[in-house]
Amino acid sequence: MPTELQKITRKAEKRGIPSITHHVFFCGSSSCCKNKDEAKAAAKKLGKAAKQSRDEEGGFEFTPVECLNLCTQGPLAVVYPEGVWYAHVDEEAAEKIIEQHLKGGQVVEELVFARSGANPTTGKD
Numbered sequence: 840m841p842t843e844l845q846k847i848t849r850k851a852e853k854r855g856i857p858s859i860t861h862h863v864f865f866c867g868s869s870s871c872c873k874n875k876d877e878a879k880a881a882a883k884k885l886g887k888a889a890k891q892s893r894d895e896e897g898g899f900e901f902t903p904v905e906c907l908n909l910c911t912q913g914p915l916a917v918v919y920p921e922g923v924w925y926a927h928v929d930e931e932a933a934e935k936i937i938e939q940h941l942k943g944g945q946v947v948e949e950l951v952f953a954r955s956g957a958n959p960t961t962g963k964d
Contacts, residue, residue, distance in 0.1 A: 855893030861941050862900045866907040867914035878914040880930040888937045899941050912952060921946065922956030
């Protein structure tokens, strides 16, 4: 009989987690974002792209979150492992983040308002 850890390991493998290279946390909370329609469109675009990327090496995970505590700049996205924080992520900005950062490896500098992590420039130790 498989242990709980073995069960969740199999779920992670089926979901493609071992091959992901980035994790996007997206806050488009309907309680504070100025443009709720833009937030929904951006979340839909990021979520769909994440699902499609799971079958590829270098895919990414997408997690909607309730709040990143910087409400006036939303919708927001944070991309790890680099620790890059993006502001005002509408559908067009989401497309740039997907194509340039998540697929192309280049941070979309014009959307960045903060960096965190071990090395805020590269995300590497």
